[in-house]
Amino acid sequence: DSGVTQTPKHLITATGQRVTLRCSPRSGDLSVYWYQQSLDQGLQFLIQYYNGEERAKGNILERFSAQQFPDLHSELNLSSLELGDSALYFCASSVTGRTEAFFGQGTRLTVV
Amino acid sequence: AQKITQTQPGMFVQEKEAVTLDCTYDTSDQSYGLFWYKQPSSGEMIFLIYQGSYDEQNATEGRYSLNFQKARKSANLVISASQLGDSAMYFCAMRFVSSGSARQLTFGSGTQLTVLP
Numbered sequence: 001d002s003g004v005t006q007t008p009k010h011l012i013t014a015t016g017q018r019v020t021l022r023c024s025p026r027s028g029d030l031s032v033y034w035y036q037q038s039l040d041q042g043l044q045f046l047i048q049y050y051n052g053e054e055r056a057k058g059n060i061l062e063r064f065s066a067q068q069f070p071d072l073h074s075e076l077n078l079s080s081l082e083l084g085d086s087a088l089y090f091c092a093s094s095v096t097g098r099t100e101a102f103f104g105q106g107t108r109l110t111v112v
Numbered sequence: 113a114q115k116i117t118q119t120q121p122g123m124f125v126q127e128k129e130a131v132t133l134d135c136t137y138d139t140s141d142q143s144y145g146l147f148w149y150k151q152p153s154s155g156e157m158i159f160l161i162y163q164g165s166y167d168e169q170n171a172t173e174g175r176y177s178l179n180f181q182k183a184r185k186s187a188n189l190v191i192s193a194s195q196l197g198d199s200a201m202y203f204c205a206m207r208f209v210s211s212g213s214a215r216q217l218t219f220g221s222g223t224q225l226t227v228l229p
Contacts, residue, residue: 048216
């Protein structure tokens with residue numbers, strides 16, 4: 001158990017819908033990262049938050065957004081979903097961004 | 113641009129033998145970190161081992177060791193005494209500074225390891 005908690009584990013939704021993925025980092029970790037793993041794109045960095053502030057952006061679509069709350073949990077919002085958004089979405093956390101990033105178990109999103 | 117290359121899509125190893133998974137990287141940064149993760153069929157990403165670019169000694173964690181050759185820009189993972197439970201996808205990743213003090217991981221395409229009884 002990495003200590004990073006992601007909910008839900010599985011999500012099935014229809015095209016055009018909006019979903020929210022939730023992540024609770026390890027206790028004491030200030031940095032939260034979101035990654036997308038798909039068969040064709042592999043593991044792609046989406047976005048990083050540090051202590052509530054956006055720190056870095058990767059290949060994140062405009063239809064996707066994220067935030068980190070004062071209690072350090074984070075949410076990834078995916079809207080106007082398309083079939084191609086079906087993927088495994090990981091959250092990872094680390095103390096400062098310099099140390100090992102520990103991953104949650106992921107949320108498997110299926111868009112039908 | 114930072115890039116991680118894993119040239120072995122699939123590897124087979126006999127139980128109890130050692131296996132080396134290859135990873136090469138490309139970066140112009142002087143400071144970076146190299147990671148290996150294991151992803152079993154259940155999907156979770158499990159951190160295995162870390163090597164900093166300034167670390168002089170190769171990292172070891174139990175049966176895992178990292179063969180770090182900085183001049184060659186390679187960071188191969190060595191698994192000793194393979195076990196059936198080692199069957200999984202293995203990813204090499206590099207942490208680099210993306211902007212300011214922000215750091216992110218870039219991943220290789222992975223190597224699927226199968227341990228044979």
